[in-house]
Amino acid sequence: MLKSFFGGVHPPGFKTSTKNKNIRPAALPKKIILPLSQHTGSSAEPVVSPGDYVEAGAVIAKATGFISSNIHSSVSGKVLAIEPAAHPVLGKCRAIIIEPELQQKRLDSIKDCADSGFDPGKLNPADILDAVSSAGIVGMGGAAFPAHVKLSPPKNKKIDTLIINAAECEPYLTCDHRLLLERPIDIINGIKILANVLGVKKCIVGIEDNKCDSAEVIRNASILKSDIKVVPLHTKYPQGSEKQLIDAMLDKEVPSGGLPFDAGVVVHNVATALAIYEAVALNKPLYERVVTVSGDCIKDPANLLVKIGTPASELAAECGGFIKKPKKIIFGGPMMGVAQPSEDAPVIKGTSGILFLSKDIAGEYNEGVCIRCGACVRACPMYLEPTTIYYAAKKARFDIVNDLCALDCIECGACSFDCPARLELSGIIKYAKAMIKK
Amino acid sequence: MKLNNFWLEFKKGIIVENPTFALVLGLCPTLAVSNTVQNALGMGIAATFVLLGSNMIISALRRFLPPAIRIPCYIVIIAAFVTMVELFMKAYLPALDKALGIFVPLIVVNCIVLGRAEAFANKNKVIDSIADALGIGAGFTLALIIIATIRESLGAGLGVLMMIMAPGALLTLGFLIGAVNWYRIIKKKRALELGCASCAKCKE
Amino acid sequence: MSMYTISPAPHIKSKDSTNRIMWFVVAAILPTAIAGVWIFGPHAAWLILASVAAAVLTEAALGRLMKKPVTVTDGSAVITGLLLACNLPAGAPVWIAVLGSFFAIAIVKCAFGGLGKNIFNPALAGRAFLMLSWPAHMTTWQNPRFWPDVVSSATPLAKNAVEIMGPGSKPSLWDMFIGNRGGCIGEVCVIAILVGAGFLLYKGYIKWYTPIVYILTVGILSRLAGGSFIFSILAGGLMFGAFFMATDMVTTPLTPGGQALFGLGCGIITFAIRKWGGYPEGVSYSILIMNAATPMIDRLTKRRVFGKKKR
Incomplete structure (x- = not known):
């Protein structure tokens, strides 16, 4: 018997375009942007300066505290600058910008296969x-x-x-x-x-x-x-x-x-x-990951092994460019991903996909009025009442929002997906949560 | 000067502090007896008379009523006037008495009468209390007549039976209160607009 | 400024919009309405048309007047008009349908704030208004047009009102199932109702909790009271009310538990009105009463939030 949870929604899968495609390495990008904050917690502190030469896999920023993480160079090349740059989640973030050299070198300590007696x-x-x-x-x-x-x-x-x-x-x-x-x-x-x-x-x-x-x-x-x-x-x-x-x-x-x-x-x-x-x-730090580049605007969707820090624009070109004009660029999946204002944002450690969606799929809707159909209530995997929270938040009654357990919301977006009135339920609840925490 | 004051106290009861539309008091008789204009008029006059009498007496006695038991005192005074009205009606207007039924004795516990006694007569001079009683009474009568006119013409005239039943009273009252509030909002808006253009006090 | 649209997640939405749901509901009521016209003849069609037209025009005019976006295209006014017409006796004059629709839309729906804000089911409140105002027109039932005599008759429920809910001698249960009996336009043909309801259930636009609990409650209570289970659930407007009006989204509770409770309440009140009340039929009033109780039910049936202990 299949295991499941209570609630949830059934969005269309859209997976056929990439599910039978082997992972292939992406081409070397012209520029690498490595934001200092790619993780939950305090951002890392750079240990290189502009002009330095780094090898692939070398530490370029060190963790600051327990809940933080080291950042490694994903290519060998010259550090161009340490300056604010596009970030897929935070919008802007201080980043180390590296120009890759043609002949890539990586740290000698990184192995190609495990030792024979590895257990x-x-x-x-x-x-x-x-x-x-x-x-x-x-x-x-x-x-x-x-x-x-x-x-x-x-x-x-x-x-x-x-x-x-x-x-x-x-x-x-x-x-x-x-x-x-x-x-x-x-x-x-x-x-x-x-x-x-x-x-x-x-x-x-x-x-x-x-x-x-x-x-x-x-x-x-x-x-x-x-x-x-x-x-x-x-x-x-x-x-x-x-x-x-x-x-x-x-x-x-x-x-x-x-x-x-x-x-x-x-x-x-x-x-x-x-x-x-x-x-x-293999002693290999996390400097590359597999990313699904897909969406109805992409000519040749693919699963790419990408150097962390590669900008979205390069990946779009890698996959044959656009066949339609994209309306939205999304880092992550279509349910929880973050829409981007431009193609500049780089792949970071948590980026599992980059989607280029046209208006046919990521349509814009006008918010209607709730007809109390209960779709959001049935969809909510946390057993909340999204529509009640939504209207309380719209009236700025954050006390009621809190009583309705909005802080338990996991922001999965199932309620917004299923809402026939196209209310931005999860968007507003996310905002209300931020207001309660303040 | 005095006449002007009297007039002001009288006028406020009709519109600004209309017991039905603004204070939303005394709804029980309002809903029950506003099915015909005749009943409404009878009820209005009866209530006005009780109001006038009780306001006058309570205002005159306001220094002598012990505060701790003032409410029972009001009730006794009001009840006396209600009994007078009731006996009068039974004697001279038996048809009206029959139509109004239990709602005449119930004037004793009418919030309007008790409310004016406590809120106004208890604190003001006799002459002002008379003005207040007349104004509030007129406002109440007017409201009853307006509701009754609508209900009777729709219900008995056009045959929409629901309008002379209880739901008709609630609906009519609801729409009238809505209309009064709407009028007030517009008036307030206009006053605000005018006020800002002319006085500019807030900028000082 | 930016080339691409930024908006909160999720970036894809399901196909079901409010409009789509509403028009599907219209489609689901149509078989019942058509069956009503087939059974009672062309006058029923005029009633339905007049009722729908009045509902739509009222909504459009009021939208204009209140300077709100005109929401006629969402189909909700059409549903109200259709439901109201289905609740009328086939012989009622056309102006009754028009007035009922006007009342339903103008007072029960728009005065409370329009779509999604009304407390009571507009069609049922419209029917209650007509019932109170013109009881003679509203209780003069017509026989199906195939019957030889055109004398008006009562609904099966009224026929044996004395020994309420005993197995009716006439019409037979089969006649009641296919609609060969007197009654309102929409309530007589149970098979057409089931077709529409099955479609809605299959599409997921209505859930089974309310109607099934409602019907079972009435049936079981009637059986316990010595009546017939099948007769009591086929009689009157129970099927129609349970599937099309007790499932109205706006005026019923949000959670599945609340919806079941709503059905239970409707069932008990319907049974009580049939058994002890002054009216032969209690479906519409029971649903209206439970509409009023909906906010309380909503409060009572708040679900336990994931990861929290039962309160």
Whole structure:
């Protein structure tokens, strides 16, 4: 039986254009923009200055504190400047700008394949944590929470389950799907490393049932290392949201305001598991990732292995340019992604996709009036009443908004998607949450 | 000077502090007996008489009524006048008495009468209280007649039976209060516009 | 300034817009209306047309007058007109339909703030207005046109009003199912109602909670009171009201639990009016009463928020 959660919506998948395309490396960009804040937490502090020469994989900015992350150069070349530049989430952010050289060099310490006797089960957890944090690994599903923090649960919380999130419930995105198909052994090794650090026996990989092929591949690959279980999930948005995933797979609710730790669970994305494997076994910091470049305006949608810091414009050109005029450029998926004012924003560690959508798909709608149809109530995976919160927020009654538990909203956008009156429910609730926190 | 004051107290009861449309008091008789103009007029006059009498007496006695038991005192005074009205009606206007039924004795607990006693007569001179009673009474009678005119002409005249039943009263009252508020908003807006152009006090 | 549109996520929306839902509901009521015309003859068609036209014109005129965006194209006025006409006896004069529609739109809908803001179901409140104002016109039922005599008859419910809800000797249950009986234009042909309701349920525009709970409540209560289960659910406007009016989105509760509770309340009140009330039929008043209770139900049936303990 397929596991699922209560609520949710069924957006069209739009995945066919890229789901059968192999991951291929993107061409070297002309310019690399590496924002100092690519993660949740305090931004990194640069350790290079303009004019310096850096190799690919070299640390160029150091973490400032526990919840922060190192940043590495993704190319070899000359540091041009450290100045504010476009950022896909924050709009503008201080960034290190590097001009790649033609003949790329990377740090000698980075290996091409793991040592012959490599066994993830025999590593020392402290060494792993050290490698993860110095490699600057963050959650690659979108939230970009530093991975070493997620791997260091508070002592009083007992962690018994590791969930690998391969739901990929956002339409268009296929990068995790492709990774599962193409690098199953490495991902399994990454999962073993994670299990080792956390000291858990139970590892589950959650995959939506529209990606049965990858579930099969990973199941076959994990047959020798049998304590990894693959669980098919109902294809429904937001299946890949941490709380909903835990609910669906373990029938446990993360308490309001709590973290997965509180339910005894750690959730990591597939891409993060792979990056952790590469960091630990190959000594390779996180400086490139797989990005789905898609949308109805793109001539040749693809899954690209992209150097972090590559601007969106270069990726559009890489995929054959536009066949229609894009109306929106979105970093991330169409449900939760951020619309961009220009093509300048670079790929950062948490960017799983870049979408170029025309007005046919990302249409503009006028907000109507609520007819109390209850679509948002049925869609909300957190069991809120979006329309009630919406109208309270519109009247600036943030006390009522708070009473209606708006702070529990995960901003998945399911309510706005299903609203027949086209109300910007999740947008307004997001704003109201910010007002309450102030 | 004095006459001017009297006139002001009288006028405010009709429009600005109209008991039905502005203060929204005494709705029970308003809804119940505004089905015909005749009933409305009878009720209006009866209430005005009680109001006049009670306001006058309470105002005259306002220094002698012990504050702790003033409300029971008002009730006794009001009840006396209501009994007078009731007996008078039974004697000379039996048809009207039958139509108004229980609502005549109920004037005793009418919020308008009690409200004016507590809010006005208790604090003001006899002459002002008389003006107030006449104004409020006239306002109440007027409101009743307006509602009754609409209800009777639609209900009995055009045959929309609902209008002379309870829902008709609620609807009519609702729309009339709406209209009064609308008029007030427009007036306020106009006053604001004029005020800013002419006085400019806020800029000082 | 910027080349690309910036807006909050999500950037894609589902196909179902308010307009689309409304027009689908219109489509779902049409079989019932057509069946009514087939059963009662052309006068029913005139009533339906007049009612819809009056509703649409009233809404357009008031939109103009109140300087609000005219929302005629969203189909909600058409639904009100159709529902109201379906609630009229087939022999009612045309002006009754026009006045009812006017009242429904102008007073019950627009005076409360228009689409989405009305407390009561406009069509039902319109019917209540007509019922109170012109009871004679509203309770003169017509027989189906195939019947030999054209004498007006009562609805099956009124026929055996004494031993309410006992199995009716005439018409047979089959006649009641296909609509071969006296009654309002829209309430007689149960099979047409079920076709439309099935379509809406399949499309997901109405949920089963309210109508099923409503119908079952009436049926079970009637059975307990010694009547017939099937007769009580086929009789009167129960099917029509349960599927098309107790499911009106604006005036019913938001949450599934609230909707079920709404259905339960409607069922109990309908049964009570049928059994003890002065009217033979209680569907419309029961729904109106529960409309008034909707805000309370909404408050009562707030769901437990994910990750919070039960309050």
